[in-house]
Amino acid sequence: MLSALMLAAALTGTRLAPLAGAIEHYRTVATYRVTLRSSHADGEDHIRYYYKKPGFVRMEFIRPHAGAVLVYSPLTRRVRLWPYVAGRFPELGLSPHNSLIRGPGGQTVDKSDVGALFENVRTLLEQGQAEVRGEARMEDGRTALHLVVTGAKGGAVASVHRYELWLDTSSQFPIKVISRNQEDAIIETVMMDALEINAPLPETLFNPEGE
Numbered sequence: 001m002l003s004a005l006m007l008a009a010a011l012t013g014t015r016l017a018p019l020a021g022a023i024e025h026y027r028t029v030a031t032y033r034v035t036l037r038s039s040h041a042d043g044e045d046h047i048r049y050y051y052k053k054p055g056f057v058r059m060e061f062i063r064p065h066a067g068a069v070l071v072y073s074p075l076t077r078r079v080r081l082w083p084y085v086a087g088r089f090p091e092l093g094l095s096p097h098n099s100l101i102r103g104p105g106g107q108t109v110d111k112s113d114v115g116a117l118f119e120n121v122r123t124l125l126e127q128g129q130a131e132v133r134g135e136a137r138m139e140d141g142r143t144a145l146h147l148v149v150t151g152a153k154g155g156a157v158a159s160v161h162r163y164e165l166w167l168d169t170s171s172q173f174p175i176k177v178i179s180r181n182q183e184d185a186i187i188e189t190v191m192m193d194a195l196e197i198n199a200p201l202p203e204t205l206f207n208p209e210g211e
Contacts, residue, residue: 016130018145019165022172023118029053031201032114032173035062037191040104051113056206059109071206072096072109079109082208105159105179105187114173120157121165127152136166140193143169144176156182171197 031052038045046062055074061067069082079101081092094101096110103112128151136146144166151161159181166176173195179187 016132016147018132018167018172019121019130019147022167022174023122025172026115026118029114030198032195032197033199033201034195035193037193038104038188040186040188042104049112050201050205052201052206055110055113057109057112058205058208069208070101070109071208073206074110077110103188107158111158117163117174117177120160121149121163123157124149124151124155124160124163127155135169138166138175142175145169154182160187168195171195173197 031050033048033050036045036047036049038047044063048060048062050056050058050060055072057070057072059070061069065083067084071080072078073080077096079094079096079098081094081101083090083092096108102108128149130147130149133146133148136144138144147165147167149163149165151157155161160179161182162180162184164176164178164180165174167173168175173192175192175195177188177190177192179189181187
């Protein structure tokens with residue numbers, strides 16, 4: 001398996017250098033927060049998402065399940081879920097692999113961050129191919145570079161055979177991602193809004209007793 005450094009070296013100097021740059025830039029990111037808008041076969045999800053290395057995650061659900069809060073700790077490798085108000089009864093303790101909280105493509109909360117996305121992209125690229133489709137103006141006015149990464153025939157990562165990514169030309173973060181299966185059917189479309197990189201995130205976000 002190619003390491004991240006080997007992949008970056010292989011892409012540097014090619015038309016895919018922006019992808020290598022985005023992957024390398026993510027190494028410098030300590031925290032981020034963003035609003036996710038996900039559409040899939042089962043409906044839509046709107047979530048305020050917070051991430052802090054080495055893997056702390058907080059999700060505040062806007063739609064559906066408004067008010068629910070989910071927190072994952074890489075120290076305990078457990079998910080704490082409050083269906084109504086964070087820090088208040090009832091609280092559920094779950095494995096990140098519990099089917100109740102897996103994403104539409106089987107994604108787990110411990111592999112839900114941008115770094116995990118880039119890892120999947122790297123894996124598909126090892127035997128697959130990628131192309132640059134040029135810059136695009138997004139609905140909110142942001143400019144993004146449109147990339148398509150396709151796995152080898154019969155290959156998939158986390159059920160995904162092809163990713164379409166729109167990388168913000170300013171932040172180098174993906175601001176839109178479409179994942180497709182081997183039949184080229186869309187698994188999920190995710191839009192990322194109100195992104196803040198290296199935002200100060202208080203410890204209480206990931207340990208919310210008393211909120």
